[in-house]
Amino acid sequence: xxxxxxxxxxxxxxxxxxxxxxxxxxxxxxxxxxxxxxxxxxxxxxxxxxxxxxxxxxxxxxxxxxxxxxxxxxxxxxxxxxxxxxxxxxxxxxxxxxxxxxxxxxxxxxxxxxxxxxxxxxxxxxxxxxxxxxxxxxxxxxxxxxxxxxxxxxxxxxxxxxxxxxxxxxxxxxxxxxxxxxxxxxxxxxxxxxxxxxxxxxxxxxxxxxxxxxxxxxxxxxxxxxxxxxxxxxxxxxxxxxxxxxxxxxxxxxxxxxxxxxxxxxxxxxxxxxxxxxxxxxxxxxxxxxxxxxxxxxxxxxxxxxxxxxxxxxxxxxxxxxxxxxxxxxxxxxxxxxxxxxxxxxxxxxxxxxxxxxxxxxxxxxxxxxxxxxxxxxxxxxxxxxxxxxxxxxxxxxxxxxxxxxxxxxxxxxxxxxxxxxxxxxxxxxxxxxxxxxxxxxxxxxxxxxxxxxxxxxxxxxxxxxxxxxxxxxxxxxxxxxxxxxxxxxxxxxxxxxxxxxxxxxxxxxxxxxxxxxxxxxxxxxxxxxxxxxxxxxxxxxxxxxxxxxxxxxxxxxxxxxxxxxxxxxx
Amino acid sequence: xxxxxxxxxxxxxxxxxxxxxxxxxxxxxxxxxxxxxxxxxxxxxxxxxxxxxxxxxxxxxxxxxxxxxxxxxxxxxxxxxxxxxxxxxxxxxxxxxxxxxxxxxxxxxxxxxxxxxxxxxxxxxxxxxxxxxxxxxxxxxxxxxxxxxxxxxxxxxxxxxxxxxxxxxxxxxxxxxxxxxxxxxxxxxxxxxxxxxxxxxxxxxxxxxxxxxxxxxxxxxxxxxxxxxxxxxxxxxxxxxxxxxxxxxxxxxxxxxxxxxxxxxxxxxxxxxxxxxxxxxxxxxxxxxxxxxxxxxxxxxxxxxxxxxxxxxxxxxxx
Numbered sequence: 001x002x003x004x005x006x007x008x009x010x011x012x013x014x015x016x017x018x019x020x021x022x023x024x025x026x027x028x029x030x031x032x033x034x035x036x037x038x039x040x041x042x043x044x045x046x047x048x049x050x051x052x053x054x055x056x057x058x059x060x061x062x063x064x065x066x067x068x069x070x071x072x073x074x075x076x077x078x079x080x081x082x083x084x085x086x087x088x089x090x091x092x093x094x095x096x097x098x099x100x101x102x103x104x105x106x107x108x109x110x111x112x113x114x115x116x117x118x119x120x121x122x123x124x125x126x127x128x129x130x131x132x133x134x135x136x137x138x139x140x141x142x143x144x145x146x147x148x149x150x151x152x153x154x155x156x157x158x159x160x161x162x163x164x165x166x167x168x169x170x171x172x173x174x175x176x177x178x179x180x181x182x183x184x185x186x187x188x189x190x191x192x193x194x195x196x197x198x199x200x201x202x203x204x205x206x207x208x209x210x211x212x213x214x215x216x217x218x219x220x221x222x223x224x225x226x227x228x229x230x231x232x233x234x235x236x237x238x239x240x241x242x243x244x245x246x247x248x249x250x251x252x253x254x255x256x257x258x259x260x261x262x263x264x265x266x267x268x269x270x271x272x273x274x275x276x277x278x279x280x281x282x283x284x285x286x287x288x289x290x291x292x293x294x295x296x297x298x299x300x301x302x303x304x305x306x307x308x309x310x311x312x313x314x315x316x317x318x319x320x321x322x323x324x325x326x327x328x329x330x331x332x333x334x335x336x337x338x339x340x341x342x343x344x345x346x347x348x349x350x351x352x353x354x355x356x357x358x359x360x361x362x363x364x365x366x367x368x369x370x371x372x373x374x375x376x377x378x379x380x381x382x383x384x385x386x387x388x389x390x391x392x393x394x395x396x397x398x399x400x401x402x403x404x405x406x407x408x409x410x411x412x413x414x415x416x417x418x419x420x421x422x423x424x425x426x427x428x429x430x431x432x433x434x435x436x437x438x439x440x441x442x443x444x445x446x447x448x449x450x451x452x453x454x455x456x457x458x459x460x461x462x463x464x465x466x467x468x469x470x471x472x473x474x475x476x477x478x479x480x481x482x483x484x485x486x487x488x489x490x491x492x493x494x495x496x497x498x499x500x501x502x503x504x505x506x507x508x509x510x511x512x513x514x515x516x517x518x519x520x521x522x523x524x525x526x527x528x529x530x531x532x533x534x535x536x537x538x539x540x541x542x543x544x545x546x547x548x549x550x551x552x553x554x555x556x557x558x559x560x561x562x563x564x565x566x567x568x569x570x571x
Numbered sequence: 572x573x574x575x576x577x578x579x580x581x582x583x584x585x586x587x588x589x590x591x592x593x594x595x596x597x598x599x600x601x602x603x604x605x606x607x608x609x610x611x612x613x614x615x616x617x618x619x620x621x622x623x624x625x626x627x628x629x630x631x632x633x634x635x636x637x638x639x640x641x642x643x644x645x646x647x648x649x650x651x652x653x654x655x656x657x658x659x660x661x662x663x664x665x666x667x668x669x670x671x672x673x674x675x676x677x678x679x680x681x682x683x684x685x686x687x688x689x690x691x692x693x694x695x696x697x698x699x700x701x702x703x704x705x706x707x708x709x710x711x712x713x714x715x716x717x718x719x720x721x722x723x724x725x726x727x728x729x730x731x732x733x734x735x736x737x738x739x740x741x742x743x744x745x746x747x748x749x750x751x752x753x754x755x756x757x758x759x760x761x762x763x764x765x766x767x768x769x770x771x772x773x774x775x776x777x778x779x780x781x782x783x784x785x786x787x788x789x790x791x792x793x794x795x796x797x798x799x800x801x802x803x804x805x806x807x808x809x810x811x812x813x814x815x816x817x818x819x820x821x822x823x824x825x826x827x828x829x830x831x832x833x834x835x836x837x838x839x840x841x842x843x844x845x846x847x848x849x850x851x852x853x854x855x856x857x858x859x860x861x862x863x864x865x866x867x868x869x870x871x872x873x874x875x876x877x878x879x880x881x882x883x884x885x886x887x888x889x890x
Contacts, residue, residue: 038625038631039682041631041720042623042625042632042633043631044631046626046631047626047628047630047631058701095701098702099694099698099703100691101691101753101756103714104710105707105710106707108707111701111704113707128714131714131717131718135714135717138719138721139692142690143691145685145690145691206625207624207625240627315714320629323647323649324628440614485617485619486618488619488672489584490582490584490671491671492621493613493622494613494618494619
């Protein structure tokens with residue numbers, strides 16, 4: 001038995017990008033619904049601490065400066081037309097957020113105040129204490145309530161459906177609370193389902209960040225791009241890998257090694273602790289590898305910032321350090337290390353979120369859109385600047401929602417049979433019927449994560465990556481046989497985790513393949529066996545198409561360059 | 572040393588769905604939180620244990636549950652920090668909401684009450700070209716309530732909600748305060764008016780549980796008191812709730828102590844015969860047991876009342 005619903009547009013995911021897209025599509029006159037595997041305010045956008053970038057001209061900043069910092073941060077892999085849009089439209093979106101009710105920090109004149117962030121020459125990061133993501137997420141949810149948009153809360157999407165013409169026709173999903181499957185028919189599906197952090201262990205990402213959106217789009221036939229570009233954040237806690245915001249360094253905190261030296265002097269004499277994330281993570285890892293760390297970490301020193309500033313502007317990490325590391329930031333430096341944080345790669349889209357090229361330059365799925373960390377325009381290229389991810393979600397969330405609303409008006413209802421959900425329903429039944437087994441989903445996930453972190457982290461090489469490539473089919477095979485103990489329909493979290501692991505395995509395959517193909521070092525992708533950036537051969541994006549029979553099919557697109565020729569990157 | 576976790580289970584799909592406790596023994600590490608322990612149980616002992624969790628860092632608000640009798644976030648509670656007489660850690664789903672399965676509750680009612688306060692900014696005039704000008708202090712003040720992650724802990728342990736189901740509850744009231752205290756919002760009057768009704772801001776009994784259990788120090792009860800004060804400042808029509816506050820203060824100013832019968836009479840109004848009559852049985856029972864509080868002329872002002880009156884005059888003259 002399957003229920004069916006019909007909308008013009010279904011948005012998958014309710015973080016900042018998803019909710020911003022839904023609001024824009026609603027304003028564009030479309031009948032919109034949101035489907036999310038957690039309640040909207042539980043989304044991982046919450047975790048963004050430091051802020052959101054915008055160059056406001058009335059502060060003497062220019063969008064061109066912001067764009068250049070972003071291009072340089074991306075190690076020249078970012079597409080400059082998309083980056084120009086990001087920087088140019090940032091101001092209007094920050095103001096829109098302010099008008100919706102975000103309680104941005106103010107300066108003494110009562111206007112929006114800024115702080116400094118990494119990889120940027122000016123202070124252009126707007127913020128709410130150190131919980132900017134949460135503050136914006138809750139305000140966008142307020143707007144969803146105001147617009148009274150239908151939200152399928154705690155529903156898990158299992159696949160994107162295409163009609164006979166190959167157009168997007170909706171999504172198959174089940175309600176976690178009841179186990180009931182449904183086909184949600186829609187002319188447009190906007191995927192805004194976040195990142196894939198849990199493919200790595202540890203990661204700063206929440207447990208829900210399992211790459212579902214990327215995987216189902218990929219399986220539906222649209223390409224993933226630059227998946228090898230995985231950001232390691234320079235300041236994460238040992239153990240679970242919780243994030244310590246870059247705002248700490250933005251406010252002036254130091255990085256020191258076991259001898260108390262501010263080691264960034266050796267690596268980035270101009271920008272020091274505010275060099276871009278890939279540069280700092282590598283510096284830290286070198287310090288640790290060469291014996292100048294302490295138990296696999298270096299230290300972040302906030303003591304000189306003073307108690308008042310720490311509590312007012314870094315209150316959340318002050319609490320976090322106390323709770324999770326038993327450290328008082330005002331009195332001791334805190335041990336930190338690089339940790340997996342963000343996926344620059346994702347579902348290939350154009351600057352309006354389309355997952356297909358109307359000009360036919362590359363193939364995708366008409367009617368499918370994507371925004372946020374799930375998507376890859378590419379804005380962030382080889383390395384994302386801090387506080388550009390929130391900006392990405394609101395600028396391109398809005399653009400995607402508007403474009404999707406216009407597109408939905410221009411096309412007919414997709415023609416598909418409601419029985420399309422049977423296949424996924426049967427797959428789940430098969431999973432539930434499997435006989436008890438010694439292996440567990442948790443064990444496979446841990447093995448995958450640890451392996452990925454070991455060989456696709458800050459430093460990579462051919463040998464290590466080959467080992468992972470050999471192991472992935474083993475993990476896949478284990479997943480094909482693993483059984484889950486809970487056979488119930490109601491809130492079966494082990495079933496959800498088993499399905500998530502399937503998504504993660506698909507993502508992992510594209511990350512490893514991309515990293516092996518790209519025989520250069522650029523941004524976050526640093527190969528100790530080819531340490532130079534190679535603009536002659538690799539100023540291009542790697543696209544990967546799903547191939548159910550085996551290895552992904554690979555294609556390439558040139559980087560779009562408008563005004564900034566690649567140059568040597570020094571901080 | 573292993574710790575015993577005593578977890579309240581409920582499986583709606585079992586033959587006779589009844590909640591029960593199940594015990595698990597687990598080795599935990601010094602750094603483990605209750606969430607780490609629950610995940611270990613789920614991953615290595617019993618996959619069917621249902622709970623919500625995501626960020627592990629006290630920001631997503633998913634893992635609200637009761638630990639040793641009080642609602643909190645499992646991810647923020649270290650196992651070693653817990654003390655109980657028999658060394659066990661008791662974990663139960665949140666209170667004041669239906670249970671779906673094990674530690675997973677239905678928060679639909681919670682969100683319905685949030686919706687009731689029209690939780691979105693309602694500015695008075697047209698939008699400015701740039702940002703709204705607002706003092707740094709006003710925005711800093713709001714970070715306190717905006718820190719709320721909607722985990723439900725305050726609602727779970729709210730003593731008033733347990734008996735007064737229509738009470739809108741601490742989370743929704745804190746959310747309402749977030750708008751009333753926002754200098755950009757233009758709907759304070761109508762917001763306060765809407766809360767000046769049965770189930771609204773006067774239903775809080777000031778037990779302080781919401782302040783105790785909040786993992787983000789939102790201080791819901793303090794915000795409710797702020798709302799009441801703003802309501803009176805804004806001249807909302809008097810109700811039992813606001814009269815109770817005013818009469819309370821008036822009695823203290825004149826007698827230095829509470830005159831309970833008079834407080835009840837003046838709060839409900841002498842003309843409210845029905846309400847007054849409904850107190851009669853209780854009054855008679857109190858009389859028989861010699862527990863009827865003194866009232867009226869028999870209940871004199873305490874010695875030193877002048878000093879109390881001086882305090883009142885002083886606070887009135889404060890800016």
